[in-house]
Every structure is written in structure tokens, then in C-alpha cells.
Amino acid sequence: AQSVSQHNHHVILSEAASLELGCNYSYGGTVNLFWYVQYPGQHLQLLLKYFSGDPLVKGIKGFEAEFIKSKFSFNLRKPSVQWSDTAEYFCAVIPASGGSYIPTFGRGTSLIVHP
Amino acid sequence: KAGVTQTPRYLIKTRGQQVTLSCSPISGHRSVSWYQQTPGQGLQFLFEYFSETQRNKGNFPGRFSGRQFSNSRSEMNVSTLELGDSALYLCASSARDTLRETQYFGPGTRLLVL
Numbered sequence: 001a002q003s004v005s006q007h008n009h010h011v012i013l014s015e016a017a018s019l020e021l022g023c024n025y026s027y028g029g030t031v032n033l034f035w036y037v038q039y040p041g042q043h044l045q046l047l048l049k050y051f052s053g054d055p056l057v058k059g060i061k062g063f064e065a066e067f068i069k070s071k072f073s074f075n076l077r078k079p080s081v082q083w084s085d086t087a088e089y090f091c092a093v094i095p096a097s098g099g100s101y102i103p104t105f106g107r108g109t110s111l112i113v114h115p
Numbered sequence: 116k117a118g119v120t121q122t123p124r125y126l127i128k129t130r131g132q133q134v135t136l137s138c139s140p141i142s143g144h145r146s147v148s149w150y151q152q153t154p155g156q157g158l159q160f161l162f163e164y165f166s167e168t169q170r171n172k173g174n175f176p177g178r179f180s181g182r183q184f185s186n187s188r189s190e191m192n193v194s195t196l197e198l199g200d201s202a203l204y205l206c207a208s209s210a211r212d213t214l215r216e217t218q219y220f221g222p223g224t225r226l227l228v229l
Contacts, residue, residue, distance in 0.1 A: 001174075036220075043118070044205065044220040090158065101171055103148075105158035 002027035004093050006106035013081050014114050021076040021109050023065075023091035030096040033074040035065055036105075039087045047089070050074065051096070061085070083115045117142065119208050119221035127227045133194040136224045140187050140208030146170075147189040148218060149181060152203040161204075164189050165211075193226075201228045 007022040025031065035047040048059025055067040065076045074091060091106040120139045128134050140147050148171075149161040160173040164183035181191045187208075193200055203225050207218035 043222055044207075046217045049217065092158075101163075102173060103160050105150075105160075107157040 002031070002093055002095060002102075002104050004091055004104050004106040006089075006091055006109050008109045009107065010110045010112075012112045012114065015083055016080050017113075019076070019078040019081045019085070019111070021089055021091075021111070023074045023076065023106060025072050025074070025091075025093045025104075027072075027093060027095060032094045032096050033065075033067060034092040034094070035059065035063070035074070035076050036090045036092060037087045038090070039084075044090070047076070081111075081113050083113050085111060086113045087111060119206055119219050121204075121206050121221040121224050123224060124222065125225050125227075127229065128196050129229050130196055130198060132196050133192065134196060134226060136191045136193075136204055136206075136226075138189045138191070138206030138208075138221060140189070140206075141219055144208035144210050144219070145187055146209045146211060146216075147183055147187065148207045148209075149189070149191050150205040150207065151175070152205055152223070153201075158205070161191065196228045198228050201226060 003026045005024045033050040036044050037047045038044045047063050048057050050057045050067050058064045063078050065074055067074050089109045092103050094103045122137045146165045148163040150158050152158045161175055162169055162181050163171040167183045178194045183189045203223045205223045206221045209216040209218045
């Protein structure tokens with residue numbers, strides 16, 4: 001079974017600081033990768049996703065993520081965070097082969113951005 | 116377009132009871148997935164339904180079951196409730212029959228088992 005590890009459980013930054021949230025997964029086959037965000041009081045929503053092609057993917061609100069296959073990683077980045085980025089961030093993996101498309105989510109990273 | 120709706124939003128039950136949660140997907144979406152979210156285990160996949168058929172199932176006991184109706188609305192049932200079933204239950208819908216698409220999540224039903 002696959003697993004997803006998000007290294008940082010809590011991150012506190014000041015506005016304009018750069019952000020990188022780590023996500024590593026374990027699965028031997030091809031995977032589809034996602035980052036979801038949950039803003040306070042709102043539903044989970046998709047930030048960005050990777051299926052194939054360019055390993056650097058851009059999402060909404062200036063976020064991007066890079067898939068490094070050799071490291072089984074899909075880290076989320078933003079060059080300059082804003083107070084409105086305060087939220088919980090979840091990395092998710094779904095196998096793209098093997099016939100069992102069971103999504104696995106990381107435990108989440110809580111980001112607090114101070115104005 | 117209306118988003119994914121879930122009813123009820125909050126529920127309190129006692130051990131041994133059963134509960135049914137409802138999810139209405141975005142109009143036109145045919146795939147509905149259910150998740151359990153707890154502080155200890157995070158977000159865990161329960162099952163996915165497409166065209167009234169369960170397509171994928173997570174690692175949960177048989178007390179957790181679901182179904183989907185012809186209008187794509189879905190229900191999830193938990194029988195013989197245990198304290199550990201206290202959680203936020205999320206429903207997500209996507210357009211087609213695969214979990215590889217973008218999923219749109221509802222607000223969740225918060226279940227408390229006493």
C-alpha cells in the first residue's frame with residue numbers, strides 16, 4: 001500500500017517569506033499527485049495536480065510544485081506568502097496503474113502567516 | 116453551479132446505533148467518494164461510487180457501507196457505531212468515473228459518538 005509523508009506539521013511564516021512544504025510518497029508504480037488546501041471555515045479545494053509531462057506544475061494563487069521522481073517527492077512552493085495563505089495543506093497520491101485507484105492523503109501541514 | 120452538499124452537518128449518536136449520511140454531488144458529476152477525517156489518522160478514503168456501483172474501497176470494516184442512486188446522490192451508512200467513529204465525514208464528487216480527476220469536496224458531516 002502506498003503512503004504519503006508530509007514532514008512539516010506546523011509552519012509559521014511572516015508575510016513575504018518563501019514557502020516550501022515537503023511531501024514524499026512511497027509507491028512503486030506511476031502515480032498522480034495532488035495538493036489540496038483548506039482555508040479556515042472552507043471546504044477542501046484543489047491547489048494543483050500532476051499527472052504527466054513537465055514536472056513543474058503551477059496552481060492557483062501563485063503556488064507551484066515540483067515532482068522529482070527519483071526522490072518520490074512533490075514539494076509545494078510559493079515565493080512570497082500572504083496572510084490569506086493561512087490554511088491547512090494536504091498532499092495526496094493516487095496510483096495511476098495497478099488497477100486500484102485508492103487515494104492516500106498526507107496528515108496535512110498547518111500554515112500560519114503573520115501579517 | 117451549486118457545490119457538493121452534505122446533510123446533516125452535525126450529528127450526535129450513541130454507541131451501537133447506526134447512522135446514515137447523505138451527499139449530493141455537483142450537477143453532472145457521476146463519481147462520489149467518501150472520506151473519514153480524524154486528528155489521529157488524517158484523511159482516509161472510504162469508498163467511491165460511480166453509476167450506482169462501488170468502484171473502489173478503502174480499508175474500513177464492513178460496518179461502513181454506501182450506495183449511490185440513479186441521480187448520483189450517495190448515502191453512507193455506519194452500523195453499530197463505536198466511539199472511534201467520531202470524525203468528520205467528507206464527500207467529494209468528480210465528473211467521471213475515476214479518482215484521477217479533480218475532486219470537489221463538500222463541507223462534511225461532523226459525527227460525534229457518545
